[in-house]
Amino acid sequence: MQWLEYLPLIAKGALSTVELALVALVLALSLGLITALAKLSGKPWLILPAQCYTTLIRGIPDLALMLLIFYTIQIGVNQFTDKLSLGRFEIDPFVAGVMTLGFIYGAYFAETFRGAFLAIDRGQAEAANAYGLSSRQTFQKVLLPQLVRFALPGISNNWQVLVKATALVSIIGLSDLVMAAQEAGRSTHNTLMFMVLAGAVYFCLSGFSSLLLYWIKNRSAGWVREAEL
């Protein structure tokens, strides 16, 4: 049972995949919310960059973007440090991976949030206004709680796609689950088994997040009476 020795390596890889996905999710959610607000602001100088961001990012494959952003950031930093004649500064691959994934998926989340904002009944904001709530209060107490409900299906989809996209970071040299499985496979000459194992981990991750998202959905929208079919 030589392959048992490699299980801790796989577990470590799986942990780093989850960590990467979660941190990237937080970044993407905030970026998406800001972009959605910019798109709905009605000010052309905010709408234009937001529109360019979502269109460009969603039109280009994530792997191509990852290579573009990852290598360009490193070269930019190198040029910067050379100019100031500082020592060489290597960007931490984890930070670079999180930033790249967050930046890419922010564009997808922006569209989800935009759709959710548009789905909220206009009367809600009007009623809040009529009650004398400030625009900040309206956003925090009235719009945001309902936003969660409308955005949740889109967020669930994007999250599942994001988890799968983290498999790409091994191509830019980050040690995640796929890279751990590849290393273990190379040392034991049994790539197939370790790759299937990695696939099974993704499978379980996805099943687990579906359950969790189902629970969140029931908490955030349990009071909504859906049409009976």
Place this chain on the structure above:
Amino acid sequence: MIDLFQTYWQSFLWTDGQQWSGVIVTLMLLIVSTIGGFTLSIPLALGRVSSSRSLSAVIWLYTYTFRTTPLYVQLLIIYSGLYSLAFIQDTPVLNSFFRDAYCCTLFAFVLNECAYMTEILVGSIRASSRGEVEAGRAFGLSATVLNLKVILPSALRRALPAYSNEVIFMLHGTTLAFTATVPDILKVARDVNAETYATFTTYGLASLLYLMISFCIIVSFNRAENRWLKYLKPRKAKQAIDHSVPLIKEGSLV
């Protein structure tokens, strides 16, 4: 940038001198995997909505597995994993199939794409109007005719917007082909980058090419939707009134 483009434009677009490369390979991967996945998805979707519980469960397991694991892992299993199995090395046909990078990549892409397309079509078939199917049965249509002439035509139309998303995602997925040494756009960009160190220009150029392909896909799907989903569009108010006025005048509604 212009120098780089002048030297390498042929490899970016169709050939690097020895073999096909760049845009044409990406398009080939995209078209074969989409059409292959689409063709296989029709019988699978019909099986998944059929009344046979076990058939439906088996197909669900297939689509669920392929939709929850990353395409990269699937490609690695098929390209570098399966070849280590003894029976594949011993069977001449399988041996040559799994040694060929193109065959492995296309096999993985078709399997993956088919899983997504099956679920899209299943959702669309389940949204069939109850009355339509009932009317078909009342006319005495056999199950085959009912599927071919009533359920599928309308289900495929309804699935069109979802298909356009799926094809774009498949385009994004084709970038993984370079990990199996297939010379698509991204592989060319990587090679050019290794030769010239013009990182931003090479990857930027590749991104631009992908962006253009994406736009072409979006435009053609918009056209297809205009043609096949025209009946779902809201009619212009004036036209609707013009059509309904004579009816009311004739008193046929009352």
